[in-house]
Amino acid sequence: MYDSDFIARCAQLAMLLEVSADPKPGNVDRKHDFGNLRYEHFLGSAVGTYAVFKKAASGQECPIGGLILEAVEASSAWQMAGNVHFGAILMLIPLCVAASLSSDIEGLRKNVEIVVKNTTVFDALQFYKAFGRVNVRVGKAETLDVRDPASLDAIESENLTLYNIMEISTPNDTLAREWTEGFPRTFRGAQILQKRFKSGHSLNDSIIYTFLSLLGSIPDTLIEKKFGRELAGEVSSASKQVLVSGRVAEFDEYLIGKEINPGTTADLVIASLFITLLGGLRF
């Protein structure tokens, strides 16, 4: 079984390496702040959440929803930009819990499916509490609005678990889809990353390459919610082209200029990095 400290270190380092990758198209990276949202806030958030990842990986009976809520609070306790890692936490918490039950990556793949399926109505309620603490862009198609107290009643009366909530969100949200489909994009990202790194590219290059690959094949949920499906599709096509042309800096500039942030892709990359580090990557 993976050790809880090691698991937590993988989660924390995944967050740090992802935000540091440069140039990472359209997001905060080590060379780009966005107004008041600064690189340092992401460092503070990664430092703040370590203890919660360790708790998640400790094998105690900690409900997933409560852990997500705790991590969200720890992320923003330290620095004042609010929660900057909500999507990443949504991915990392079940992965940390599952890693504590696993001794290799294949085991992790099986266990993470079980862990998310076993979530409860209480997890759903705690998740909504966490959700209410952050400014997450909610799509029009969401049937349960986190700002509407009636949603909480509906969760209880309809007996919806956190897994059920993710099922409802699946059509419009890549991270929800990861939850309900066994994290296939996350594991694919980990394979892409590892292959690129093993073939002699730097870690930074491998992270950017993984980011572009995932963005190229999966329209970014955050872009979709902010600008609609068409633009999200266009950004994905452009990302595919950049993989060929190598003009990453130009792509970065274009996205930043238009304030188009592929934030969901960043969350996926963090989860992929976590798996790669857990699998033994050293750099």
Add this chain to the structure above:
Amino acid sequence: MYDSDFIARCAQLAMLLEVSADPKPGNVDRKHDFGNLRYEHFLGSAVGTYAVFKKAASGQECPIGGLILEAVEASSAWQMAGNVHFGAILMLIPLCVAASLSSDIEGLRKNVEIVVKNTTVFDALQFYKAFGRVNVRVGKAETLDVRDPASLDAIESENLTLYNIMEISTPNDTLAREWTEGFPRTFRGAQILQKRFKSGHSLNDSIIYTFLSLLGSIPDTLIEKKFGRELAGEVSSASKQVLVSGRVAEFDEYLIGKEINPGTTADLVIASLFITLLGGLRF
């Protein structure tokens, strides 16, 4: 009393913020790697050492020398550039131990003096073991050579504690001087940093300002050992001028071009950041 998780977070975040400060004259920062020594290695080292800082802050009976050795091993276990934080660890371990005995910064100041004075011969031996694991530049005037097994015999036969070793190194080493004089430069750095930040400057600017201020008033030990006293003095004078002119990027370029790295100043800044964060700085 400060909580052990909080203390460890302050130590880890101090390392991350220091290496991320930009442009930081002459050292690895978020925009400068040095050949095979990359920014990512410093992130990996900060992630690796958290658990040792927590142990140091846990109030258990952990000898300082053993903690330094453990932190050195944890720093390089994760990433392959070797120990990149030796000087910082030498400062942070006694500060973490002292913080666990303190409830405010004044208490920390008193306790850290007591903590280092209470070190033993065993601490000295463990320290030398840690020292042997890293490539630390040793000045000509060092009387005890870590690569000479006879030094270890001398420590035992002469009953030298780790504090005594620092006394011997005091003429040639700022960090040793911090140990024997009650960390005055570290606390001064913390005051400079806090004052600058409170007056409305960004955290990044405040760190660079503290770096230039400390370098301007204390010739850097690493530069002295590598290039001699004269050049170290010149770099200090230049740093003072940069504080006035604001031409930091140019100074950075000059130092990097000549491979002049004020590494000891970076260690001091990390220790100052630790105190500032412990004192409650939020950003």
